[in-house]
Amino acid sequence: MTAPLTVSKHPITSEVWEKFDNSLAGSIVLPESENYDASRAIWNGMIDRKPACIVKCANVEDVVAAVNFGRNHQLLVAVKGGGHNAAGFAICDDGMVIDLTNMKGIEVNPRTKTAIAQPGVLWGEFDAATQEHGLAVTGGAVTTTGIAGLTLGGGVGWLMGKYGATCDNLLSAELVTAEGQILKASPEENPDLFWAIRGGGGNFGIVTSFEYQLHTVGTIIGGMVLHPMEKIEEVLKFFRTFTQNAPDELTAYAFTMTSPEGMQMAGIALCYCGDDLDEGEKLIAPLREFGPPLADLIGPMPYLQQQSMLDATVPHGQFSYWKANQLTSLSDEAIEIFKTQAPLVSSPRTMVLIEHHHGAINNVTPDATAFSQRRSPYDFVIISLWDQPEESEIHIKWTRDFFEAMKPFFSAGVYVNTLFNDEGLDRVKAAYGDNYDRLREIKRKYDPSNLFRWNNNIIP
Numbered sequence: 001m002t003a004p005l006t007v008s009k010h011p012i013t014s015e016v017w018e019k020f021d022n023s024l025a026g027s028i029v030l031p032e033s034e035n036y037d038a039s040r041a042i043w044n045g046m047i048d049r050k051p052a053c054i055v056k057c058a059n060v061e062d063v064v065a066a067v068n069f070g071r072n073h074q075l076l077v078a079v080k081g082g083g084h085n086a087a088g089f090a091i092c093d094d095g096m097v098i099d100l101t102n103m104k105g106i107e108v109n110p111r112t113k114t115a116i117a118q119p120g121v122l123w124g125e126f127d128a129a130t131q132e133h134g135l136a137v138t139g140g141a142v143t144t145t146g147i148a149g150l151t152l153g154g155g156v157g158w159l160m161g162k163y164g165a166t167c168d169n170l171l172s173a174e175l176v177t178a179e180g181q182i183l184k185a186s187p188e189e190n191p192d193l194f195w196a197i198r199g200g201g202g203n204f205g206i207v208t209s210f211e212y213q214l215h216t217v218g219t220i221i222g223g224m225v226l227h228p229m230e231k232i233e234e235v236l237k238f239f240r241t242f243t244q245n246a247p248d249e250l251t252a253y254a255f256t257m258t259s260p261e262g263m264q265m266a267g268i269a270l271c272y273c274g275d276d277l278d279e280g281e282k283l284i285a286p287l288r289e290f291g292p293p294l295a296d297l298i299g300p301m302p303y304l305q306q307q308s309m310l311d312a313t314v315p316h317g318q319f320s321y322w323k324a325n326q327l328t329s330l331s332d333e334a335i336e337i338f339k340t341q342a343p344l345v346s347s348p349r350t351m352v353l354i355e356h357h358h359g360a361i362n363n364v365t366p367d368a369t370a371f372s373q374r375r376s377p378y379d380f381v382i383i384s385l386w387d388q389p390e391e392s393e394i395h396i397k398w399t400r401d402f403f404e405a406m407k408p409f410f411s412a413g414v415y416v417n418t419l420f421n422d423e424g425l426d427r428v429k430a431a432y433g434d435n436y437d438r439l440r441e442i443k444r445k446y447d448p449s450n451l452f453r454w455n456n457n458i459i460p
């Protein structure tokens with residue numbers, strides 16, 4: 001989506017900035033500040049936006065002050081949690097970035113199996129704190145992804161078959177509204193808002209704390225098997241049968257990638273989080289026998305090891321372009337197209353995923369939370385990555401061509417957190433699905449002037 005860019009209609013003199021800065025426990029970063037470039041850099045190196053001001057919030061009062069300042073000066077407001085959103089909504093041109101990255105508190109209560117975390121926390125930090133108590137919640141598969149944007153968009157991960165989407169485990173949240181009011185959202189307090197923030201993204205306010213239900217997660221069976229790209233058809237057919245028979249405890253993703261040595265590969269990564277590891281080994285045995293694989297990296301491991309397994313493939317600062325959609329099924333025809341397109345990949349850093357969605361995440365009715373993408377068995381995600389700016393056109397074209405070729409197999413839905421910023425209103429509506437009209441009503445109640453519009457926007 002392309003929201004209109006606005007600079008303040010009121011002059012913001014250096015005295016005004018200074019007074020604002022002095023009122024904060026945190027601090028502001030201006031274009032002339034030494035740390036300006038570092039503060040506006042996010043995961044996707046292709047995003048090169050220059051905000052008028054970045055407010056590094058230290059606490060909830062700072063968030064309130066920033067919201068009031070941005071609103072009163074009619075600034076475009078962007079909100080930065082982990083800064084991992086590929087479309088780059090964490091940073092805007094000319095306006096104000098409300099940067100939550102220093103708000104990193106995490107409190108785990110092992111007795112109630114709950115955790116309260118602030119919005120600057122990343123999944124690696126959250127998992128490390130909860131795993132100290134043998135606990136976890138469905139979270140992102142890369143340690144540097146923020147809990148905030150991921151949870152507000154829905155949240156998929158290795159535990160989703162057993163424990164649902166991340167947002168399904170949200171017990172309550174605290175928000176700062178567009179009017180600068182602090183509100184709680186839970187089943188008891190502002191339930192409409194609680195419904196909306198579980199999938200409706202950052203449209204309704206700035207979340208300053210998330211309370212999660214955790215689950216006992218100890219040693220899991222995780223890792224991946226790798227095959228040569230020539231076997232892609234067999235791998236995907238095997239993956240289809242394997243996932244159709246998988247219990248809720250077993251979640252698997254098929255993928256294609258290129259090895260550091262330049263060899264194109266097709267693989268299957270998985271996580272079995274059941275209590276009985278022997279049972280897990282039996283379930284996974286056919287996967288390890290099939291082929292046989294070039295490499296079998298599957299075995300029992302700490303959950304933290306599984307959660308950091310993909311980190312090296314998606315470093316900060318790479319250029320990235322995404323296209324994704326859910327699939328109605330993984331038919332022979334879809335596999336045939338995949339088999340033709342994947343080996344044509346233009347960048348050796350690019351990955352293509354087919355995530356299996358099943359069990360708890362899909363057992364929730366699509367209108368129970370704003371996150372509505374709960375009926376398709378597979379999510380097709382192209383994550384194009386490269387490091388030479390002049391190559392962008394080639395890699396974006398390959399991504400779009402692959403996406404277009406797969407269109408006959410798409411369901412109506414797309415996961416909001418995989419949308420890029422050039423996709424248009426129809427795609428944003430497709431992400432919210434049949435929940436869009438209800439989300440608009442709630443948006444009209446909590447943010448009628450659309451202060452929080454630099455996102456996959458729900459237009460009030």
Ligand SMILES: Cc1cc2nc3c(=O)[nH]c(=O)nc-3n(C[C@H](O)[C@H](O)[C@H](O)COP(=O)(O)OP(=O)(O)OC[C@H]3O[C@@H](n4cnc5c(N)ncnc54)[C@H](O)[C@@H]3O)c2cc1C
Nearest residue numbers: 081082083084085089119140141146148149150156202207
């Ligand atoms: C390498 C990589 C791996 C990923 N893996 C997964 C995965 O396994 N599972 C999955 O579900 N997704 C995954 N994602 C997608 C991820 O969910 C989104 O990128 C998500 O937006 C990241 O959240 P963030 O806080 O880091 O993002 P940011 O870029 O900081 O923010 C994203 C959006 O959320 C809004 N926002 C952020 N914080 C707040 C807040 N506190 N209050 C209100 N609005 C806020 C922002 O304004 C913005 O619109 C991955 C992304 C990348 C780049």
